[in-house]
Amino acid sequence: MSVKRIPNERLLKGRRATEFIDGIEIINDLEWKESINRWVIHCSLYSDEIETAVIPRETEWYILLDDNYPKGDIHFFPSKSNSLTHTFPHQMYNGEGKKEHPWRRGFLCLDANVSTLGKLVPNQEPFDEEERLYWYVTRAIEWLIAASTNTLTSENEPFELVDFPKASPLKVGFSETVQTFKFWNSLDIKFGLVTFSILNNGVLLVRKYQKLNGTCVRRVNWGNYPTQYEPVKKISGSWVILKEIPHIKPWQAPFTWGELTNICRNQGVELLDILRKIKKSHNFKNKLAHIILIGFPIKDKLNEDYSEIFWKGVEISNSFDNSSNSKGTKLNISNMTKNKHRININGQEQIKWMDSFNWSKKSVMSRGMLPKPINESKILIIGAGALGSSIGELLTRAGVEKLGIVDFDKLEMGNLTRHNLLLTEVGKSKAKELAERLNKTSVHGKVTAYSGTIKNNVEKNIDELIKYNLILDCTGEDEVLEYLQQNSWPKKAQFISISLGFGGERLFIFSNYGFSFQYNFFRSLVDPWLLEERAKFEEVQLPREGLGCWHPLFPARIDDIWIMAATAIKTLEKINKEEHRTLFKVHEYEKSMEGSFEGIKLVNEEVYDE
Structure with a gap:
């Protein structure tokens, strides 16, 4: 034998508040429907302001409430008898609905986005137990008045498709x-x-x-x-x-x-x-x-x-x-x-x-996109390591379609601690696998892989590479940057170097416009910072990988990489506004007196005319 469920006090408070509304009459009070896991109120709504040539003065409705009221959804469904049979704006398709339910499908859209409502109660939805149901009932009556007078929509509101079942x-x-x-x-x-x-x-x-x-x-x-x-x-x-x-x-x-x-x-x-x-x-x-x-x-x-x-x-x-x-x-x-x-x-x-x-x-990209000059750029990323892969993903997900990835290396197991690639790509070309991944992040992505060094690719694929107007080095390697200085690009481009300081706690960004990267000038600006880091961390024991004749690893966690990569993307917007001027910026971690992380701050910015 089933036990009849009793509504909790929160629901009862909400229900009692509706007794002060002129325009609602309860037909059947709160009843629990196990099949839909909702409380149901059967009522009629009425108003003398309703244009009866369109909608009857009084219509029957079913209000569905969550057991966790005042949280959860509140929906108003037209009854299958004595109610609406057509569909109006700001209403779901008002079909017959399921046979087992006494209500139709077309629940009303009553939330705060319906700007034409709000004459009787504010558009701001309350979440107090005594106010929320009151707010919805009042807006439902106002909805009926507006629907009957063809005033449910305003001229400056977004266009709304009909609800196709x-x-x-x-x-x-x-x-x-x-x-x-x-x-x-x-x-x-x-x-x-x-x-x-x-x-x-x-x-x-x-x-x-x-x-x-x-x-x-x-x-x-x-x-x-x-x-x-x-x-x-x-x-x-x-x-x-x-x-x-x-x-x-x-x-x-x-x-x-x-x-x-x-x-x-x-x-x-x-x-x-x-x-x-x-x-x-x-x-x-x-x-x-x-x-x-x-x-x-x-x-x-x-x-x-x-x-x-x-x-x-x-x-x-x-x-x-x-x-x-x-x-x-x-x-x-x-x-x-x-x-x-x-x-x-x-x-x-x-x-x-x-x-x-x-x-x-x-x-x-309506959720967020980089400025048009950036997302329409053709960007060549040199280096598909931790930093390059992070920046590549941020660029493609922010609207950059045409991206090239240059890297000679293969993915190793240790790379996965701070790389975007997966176990299934271990032992494979970083450039090819990263390009494939980035193409899957956007239905418009046109990412191309160039396996090998930048030198080899320039020698073999210069007809392909010439299309890129923004050259983004993420290796931080002198050999690469020297090559970009010594070998002129076929046409003027924006050259940018993005590199990290010790532990990923400092970000260096250098940018210049021209036929080549200004490596000597870059080193004159960055060297004092590197000397300071070397002195500061001279005694720090670096992590190592493997046995035998191995080299120390660069220490930085993946969260260090991501936060600096995001900062670099923000800086691209600044570079875009500088109209081809040479720029050098340094960001670093800001820490409390106890040494805990508090944010990223800009500690140096230098801008030079060409």
């Missing part, structure tokens, strides 16, 4: 920008074929858009890792561009093929005719699936012009297969010789919408 496990990535939007607008055709490659299990990348005759319309420029794979032959694809986002008013994605077909027709696009032409021009026999990309224009903000094409993928399993044994969604296309004008589609069949993502560089 996902039904396919597949995902598709594409790359669209303001520039490609102009291209699509200039194109006189609005449909065609598309090819995909597989990035990993269930994730497709758009590779090429074509006309029906196979002529390439646009090829997508991805990085080295994605483009190593040939387009997959078992999946066919097509594309169609609409004039606007496909939706049923006020803001609901089409759920069935019948709904989508009608929406396309209202925009002057006969989707069935297009599919017929695709079938007529190509053989889709033995394909696992057909992917249709439905394209439409979007914008950054509601009050701005359209600026980008978004592609929403639709999966059709066993596409164009009329056999009775085929499984999944089918397009039942009639024999072309018998009927030239009709295609029979089951209009009630659910659309298998896919998750779709714009993986353009701008979109992917």
Whole structure:
């Protein structure tokens, strides 16, 4: 016999606070639903300010609460009876929902990001037990008023896609920008074929858009890792561009093929005719699936012009297969010789919408990217050791696409204590393995390995190396830096030396612009610092590796390397602003009186005119 669960005092306080709200009536009070691990309140919400031509004055709702209230999510779902059946902005797709639940799918977006709410309560969400549920209920009533008066959105807020009810496990990535939007607008055709490659299990990348005759319309420029794979032959694809986002008013994605077909027709696009032409021009026999990309224009903000094409993928399993044994969604296309004008589609069949993502560089790097002059530079890193590998990863993850890695060495087991590579790469070329790893950190990465010394590579690959405009030495070796002084680069470049002091507690950065690295000048600036370190640490016993005739190792932990590598990246921004002036900077650890780490400070900065 099950024991009825009693709500805790925190929940009861939150629930009692709603009694002071004019606009809510409890139908069934707090009840624990074991199947969803949530507390549920069945209520009605009402207001005389609701425009009843759009939404009834009073509607029924289910409020779902976490047992850890006031923490956790709070969701408002429309009841399957006496409530909303359409989908509005700032609402998830309001479908029928699961049979076992008395509520629909379309929970409301009530968080502080919905700027049009906040007239009755502040936009800042409270987390006090007496205030949080009160805040949500009040905003839900305000949401209903705004939805009924078409004021849920403001002109300057970000554009919001309709919520497409996902039904396919597949995902598709594409790359669209303001520039490609102009291209699509200039194109006189609005449909065609598309090819995909597989990035990993269930994730497709758009590779090429074509006309029906196979002529390439646009090829997508991805990085080295994605483009190593040939387009997959078992999946066919097509594309169609609409004039606007496909939706049923006020803001609901089409759920069935019948709904989508009608929406396309209202925009002057006969989707069935297009599919017929695709079938007529190509053989889709033995394909696992057909992917249709439905394209439409979007914008950054509601009050701005359209600026980008978004592609929403639709999966059709066993596409164009009329056999009775085929499984999944089918397009039942009639024999072309018998009927030239009709295609029979089951209009009630659910659309298998896919998750779709714009993986353009701008979109992917929206979390943070280096300034444009740096991330568009072609950077050659000399030295793929602990420092070089760390700086390489920071650069690629911050938006630098074109990177070259020069190193003659192989990875040793001891390197792994402060290197980005793994056990599986021990004994292999540092340059090649690091380039492969960095190409996997970005869908746009174009990292090239140059195994061997800088001298050998200049002699053999100068036609390749000449494209790099920023030469970044991370070896700190005199032999390398002397070579960069004695041998002029084919064209002017920014030369930068990044090296660490003893124990990784000091960072030296020198930069000059020209045909060669100013090694003699660099040594005149750095030598006094090195002499000071030598005197300071003369008696320190250095760590060693191996037996016999071995050399001492440079002592520094991986956290020392990473924090100095990050500091060096910050300095690149400074160098970028100095307009080719010569610069020398020294950063070092700042420690407390007890010797504990407190941060990094700049202790020397010298800037010289050319």
